[in-house]
Amino acid sequence: DTEVTQTPKHLVMGMTNKKSLKCEQHMGHRAMYWYKQKAKKPPELMFVYSYEKLSINESVPSRFSPECPNSSLLNLHLHALQPEDSALYLCASSQVPWGSTLPLHFGNGTRLTVT
């Protein structure tokens, strides 16, 4: 069982659709992350929220819009995506700063297909 929960597990959307990915954790972590992962590639960092404030945006296109409504929730709003945006989207959380416990807890990801 994962302590970081992502929904939905799979998502198919057209290029004109608007959808959202959701991530939730109840470990008291104050940093939350979005990663994008293409097949057989390592995860690529997209966004980091620290204490509910966006601290890192790795030059991600504006069609991806993150939101951190509270310390337990992280959303990724999607609009006007391209087929090349099809990927596994991973959410993760951690303490701030990283302590002696497990560094990053990952969710199971959302498999996104853009048609």
Added chain:
Amino acid sequence: AQTVTQSQPEMSVQEAETVTLSCTYDTSESDYYLFWYKQPPSRQMILVIRQEAYKQQNATENRFSVNFQKAAKSFSLKISDSQLGDAAMYFCAYKARYSGGGADGLTFGKGTHLIIQP
């Protein structure tokens, strides 16, 4: 900028044998963390083992152990008594201890696909 290199795109080992996955990294920092993550087909990234750079002793977790050579910037993973459930992508990752105000991402290598032959 730091980089992590995994030079073996794919490795194959017989069940019950031992396999070593290699990882090298480049950094100007002296205090950092190194990790091995496993990603099976279920997709979840699972932490296998971690090493703190200031600790000279190599980390071990049951059948998993590392050979950490700080001067050589090398961090290999040894899996003993390989099991079918060990089949997965393995990613080596790095994080400087004090970068990013305490919250920033990991730098990952490109990964090694480990195949376990029954």
